[in-house]
Amino acid sequence: EDQVTQSPEALRLQEGESSSLNCSYTVSGLRGLFWYRQDPGKGPEFLFTLYSAGEEKEKERLKATLTKKESFLHITAPKPEDSATYLCAFSGGSNYKLTFGKGTLLTVNP
Amino acid sequence: GAGVSQSPSNKVTEKGKDVELRCDPISGHTALYWYRQSLGQGLEFLIYFQGNSAPDKSGLPSDRFSAERTGGSVSTLTIQRTQQEDSAVYLCASSSRGAGDEKLFFGSGTQLSVL
Numbered sequence: 630e631d632q633v634t635q636s637p638e639a640l641r642l643q644e645g646e647s648s649s650l651n652c653s654y655t656v657s658g659l660r661g662l663f664w665y666r667q668d669p670g671k672g673p674e675f676l677f678t679l680y681s682a683g684e685e686k687e688k689e690r691l692k693a694t695l696t697k698k699e700s701f702l703h704i705t706a707p708k709p710e711d712s713a714t715y716l717c718a719f720s721g722g723s724n725y726k727l728t729f730g731k732g733t734l735l736t737v738n739p
Numbered sequence: 740g741a742g743v744s745q746s747p748s749n750k751v752t753e754k755g756k757d758v759e760l761r762c763d764p765i766s767g768h769t770a771l772y773w774y775r776q777s778l779g780q781g782l783e784f785l786i787y788f789q790g791n792s793a794p795d796k797s798g799l800p801s802d803r804f805s806a807e808r809t810g811g812s813v814s815t816l817t818i819q820r821t822q823q824e825d826s827a828v829y830l831c832a833s834s835s836r837g838a839g840d841e842k843l844f845f846g847s848g849t850q851l852s853v854l
Contacts, residue, residue: 660839672743672830672845673782680840716782720839726772726795727843731781 631656635717635730642707642737650702650733652717662700663727664693665716673716676702707737741765743846745831751852752821760816760849762831768844770837771814773806776848777827785829788814789837821853 633654642648654662661680665673677686679695686693690711692703702715714734718727744763752758764771773785784798788808799805803822808814818825828850832843 661841663842670847672832672847673843675842675844678840678842718782724795725770725789725837725839726784726787726798727782727839728784729774729782731779 631719631721631724631728633717633719633728633730635715635733637733638731639734640736642704642735644708644737644739645706647703647705647707649704650715650717650735652700652702652730653698654700654717654719655698656719656721656728658722660720662695663718663720664700664702665718667714667716667732676715704735707735709737709739711735712737743831743833743844745829745846745849747849748847749850749852751854753854754823755820757817757819758821758851760818760829760831760851762814762816762833762846764812764814764831764833765844766812768833768835769811770834771808772832772834772843773814773816774830774832775827776830782830785816787837818851821851823853826851826853 636651661678664676667673677693682697694701714732716732718729746761771788774782787795790811803819806816828848830848832845
């Protein structure tokens with residue numbers, strides 16, 4: 630069965646303290662692995678799409694990586710404005726929908 | 740419009756009433772998706788439209804839920820005889836092709852509260 634699990638559920642960091650969020654997935658025929666950011670009261674905002682193992686993408690303090698079983702979102706020297714829920718999702722097989730994990734709630738304290 | 744628009748932003752209803760939620764996708768986007776997000780839960784897929792057709796309705800939780808899309812644009816999600824467990828944020832998203840390898844653009848959602 631296709632599924633995705635994110636860990637940890639919540640992460641609290643001090644400003645400048647780098648860390649990583651994990652997304653473990655199981656799917657036959659991955660079409661894409663997606664990372665989104667969601668702020669309270671808003672819809673998810675797209676960050677990255679990864680398509681194949683070994684691929685990496687960067688945006689400001691964020692870097693996403695992909696293996697055949699996991700994706701990591703690395704956050705370097707985070708700032709308080711990086712506080713949000715980070716969602717991982719995939720599409721694959723015969724499905725065109727995105728299947729989402731439950732997310733990691735990141736809090737960055739000044 | 741520049742983004743996906745959903746209305747109303749908040750809806751409070753009584754148990755047993757019907758509600759309609761509206762989504763205006765980004766102009767030109769052929770694919771439209773409805774998701775539901777409950778407190779502490781991930782996004783739960785409801786239905787996917789390609790044009791006016793719905794090739795994947797597998798996420799609709801019961802026959803009280805239905806959705807339609809007209810003119811390849813606006814979509815309406817209807818919940819009949821609402822129940823308290825229907826309380827959630829209903830999110831709409833659109834994408835240009837719906838091929839599964841492209842990003843979705845989300846609206847801000849409709850917060851539905853069933854009393």
